[in-house]
Amino acid sequence: GQQLNQSPQSMFIQEGEDVSMNCTSSSIFNTWLWYKQEPGEGPVLLIALYKAGELTSNGRLTAQFGITRKDSFLNISASIPSDVGIYFCAGPSGGTYKYIFGTGTRLKVLA
Amino acid sequence: GAGVSQSPSNKVTEKGKDVELRCDPISGHTALYWYRQRLGQGLEFLIYFQGNSAPDKSGLPSDRFSAERTGESVSTLTIQRTQQEDSAVYLCASSKGTGTSNQPQHFGDGTRLSIL
Numbered sequence: 001g002q003q004l005n006q007s008p009q010s011m012f013i014q015e016g017e018d019v020s021m022n023c024t025s026s027s028i029f030n031t032w033l034w035y036k037q038e039p040g041e042g043p044v045l046l047i048a049l050y051k052a053g054e055l056t057s058n059g060r061l062t063a064q065f066g067i068t069r070k071d072s073f074l075n076i077s078a079s080i081p082s083d084v085g086i087y088f089c090a091g092p093s094g095g096t097y098k099y100i101f102g103t104g105t106r107l108k109v110l111a
Numbered sequence: 112g113a114g115v116s117q118s119p120s121n122k123v124t125e126k127g128k129d130v131e132l133r134c135d136p137i138s139g140h141t142a143l144y145w146y147r148q149r150l151g152q153g154l155e156f157l158i159y160f161q162g163n164s165a166p167d168k169s170g171l172p173s174d175r176f177s178a179e180r181t182g183e184s185v186s187t188l189t190i191q192r193t194q195q196e197d198s199a200v201y202l203c204a205s206s207k208g209t210g211t212s213n214q215p216q217h218f219g220d221g222t223r224l225s226i227l
Contacts, residue, residue, distance in 0.1 A: 033216075041220045042204075097142060097214075100156070101154040103152070
């Protein structure tokens with residue numbers, strides 16, 4: 001079945017640094033979603049992408065829908081301590097309502 | 112509130128007991144999902160409801176798991192004869208689903224279930 005691989009699995013960065021993470025799929029997706037999850041909370045939607053090549057920003061976050069439709073990237077600029085959390089990518093399995101989620105990238109920011 | 116609401120937020124129970132978890136979706140959201148998240152892991156799809164259509168139960172791990180939803184409102188996830196392996200966070204999400212794939216899901220904060 002379809003799988004989503006996220007990398008890196010975890011990151012330790014200094015406050016102020018830029019962060020880049022990616023998500024790759026074994027098959028084509030027509031939607032990419034990026035979520036952030038903090039301890040004790042549910043995932044919160046950050047950015048939704050619907051078109052190959054689309055580049056979308058949300059404050060210091062920028063995400064891109066890869067041209068091949070098999071990958072997506074999330075960048076965070078000038079990281080701050082509250083960026084700490086787990087970042088998940090998600091996409092619809094077989095183009096249906098059934099989303100599958102990546103295993104997450106755990107981000108820690110050192111002040 | 113405006114978001115997805117889940118209760119209880121935490122549940123500790125003994126092995127073998129039944130538990131019932133509740134989800135109140137965002138008003139007007141026709142689609143509702145349940146996921147399981149084990150410690151340090153990603154989200155595992157359990158079940159999907161869309162309006163009055165038959166639910167997609169393909170992710171339920173065993174016949175001890177069941178879920179119901181009345182119309183487009185509250186859903187309950189029931190786990191019978193709980194096992195220690197059922198310990199996890201159970202997340203509910205809803206979306207303006209119309210059966211298409213491009214409606215983002217909005218999550219509740221989950222129920223943290225611990226089986227002793």
